[in-house]
Amino acid sequence: MKQSVKLIAGNWKMNGLAASLAEVETLKSRLAEEPAACRVALCPPATLIHRLAQTVAHSAIEVGAQDCRAETSGAFTGSVSAAMARDAGATLVILGHSERRQEFRESDALVAAKAVAAVETGLSPIVCVGETLAQRQAGQAVDVVRTQVMQSLPLVLAATPFAVAYEPVWAIGTGLTPTLEQIEEVHRAVRAAMIERLGLPAGWMPILYGGSVKPDNAAEILAVPEVGGALVGGASLIAADFLGIIRRAS
Numbered sequence: 255m256k257q258s259v260k261l262i263a264g265n266w267k268m269n270g271l272a273a274s275l276a277e278v279e280t281l282k283s284r285l286a287e288e289p290a291a292c293r294v295a296l297c298p299p300a301t302l303i304h305r306l307a308q309t310v311a312h313s314a315i316e317v318g319a320q321d322c323r324a325e326t327s328g329a330f331t332g333s334v335s336a337a338m339a340r341d342a343g344a345t346l347v348i349l350g351h352s353e354r355r356q357e358f359r360e361s362d363a364l365v366a367a368k369a370v371a372a373v374e375t376g377l378s379p380i381v382c383v384g385e386t387l388a389q390r391q392a393g394q395a396v397d398v399v400r401t402q403v404m405q406s407l408p409l410v411l412a413a414t415p416f417a418v419a420y421e422p423v424w425a426i427g428t429g430l431t432p433t434l435e436q437i438e439e440v441h442r443a444v445r446a447a448m449i450e451r452l453g454l455p456a457g458w459m460p461i462l463y464g465g466s467v468k469p470d471n472a473a474e475i476l477a478v479p480e481v482g483g484a485l486v487g488g489a490s491l492i493a494a495d496f497l498g499i500i501r502r503a504s
């Protein structure tokens with residue numbers, strides 16, 4: 255396994271108003287006092303990307319969008335293009351989060367098209383994959399995730415930085431997590447699929463774990479072989495909690 259600097263990325267989902275930037279100020283000043291040993295990113299709602307990017311200017315905190323449209327512009331009311339997210343200050347974009355796959359019926363093919371648009375715009379994608387509880391209980395977790403990796407990662411990723419996030423759907427926001435052995439098993443399968451799909455060295459891009467990561471379970475999860483960081487939902491909203499995770503990433 256190749257070791258690289260871990261990425262701890264916060265996904266605020268549909269949470270956060272201007273007042274929430276106070277948490278970002280706290281995070282920024284705490285990391286200025288004691289720099290993180292990992293990469294740190296925050297992915298706020300689209301309305302806050304610009305202001306959050308201004309807040310973290312001159313710090314190491316990276317900014318991401320939570321989605322982008324595959325098309326570059328046009329009659330798509332309510333949508334945000336990759337160029338708009340980039341223009342607002344994002345350098346990363348979460349794609350294919352299970353909440354979008356489920357609520358907006360996003361397919362692997364659509365996620366791949368969005369990843370192409372992101373890369374063409376200069377955004378680094380974090381492509382999410384993960385099985386449902388029914389799929390896990392049916393013994394299909396590895397197969398489901400492998401298929402998602404093979405079909406959601408466009409070949410253009412062979413020549414650009416990106417990350418994959420393994421997020422079991424049943425672990426997101428539930429307080430449930432897979433066993434460390436289950437996390438390792440799926441991460442190894444994701445790694446094999448990435449290498450098969452994109453070859454080396456792109457196959458060694460980080461694989462994040464996501465799903466109920468908290469300060470008290472972060473250390474053991476981040477120590478699992480092939481875990482290259484974490485995608486953090488609820489615990490990324492409060493600076494102290496997010497810092498508690500960041501401090502456990504070496």
Ligand code: PEP
Pocket residue numbers: 265267421425426427428464465466467485486487488489
């Ligand atoms: C997520 O939404 O990507 C996530 C991992 O959420 P939580 O940490 O709240 O489970």
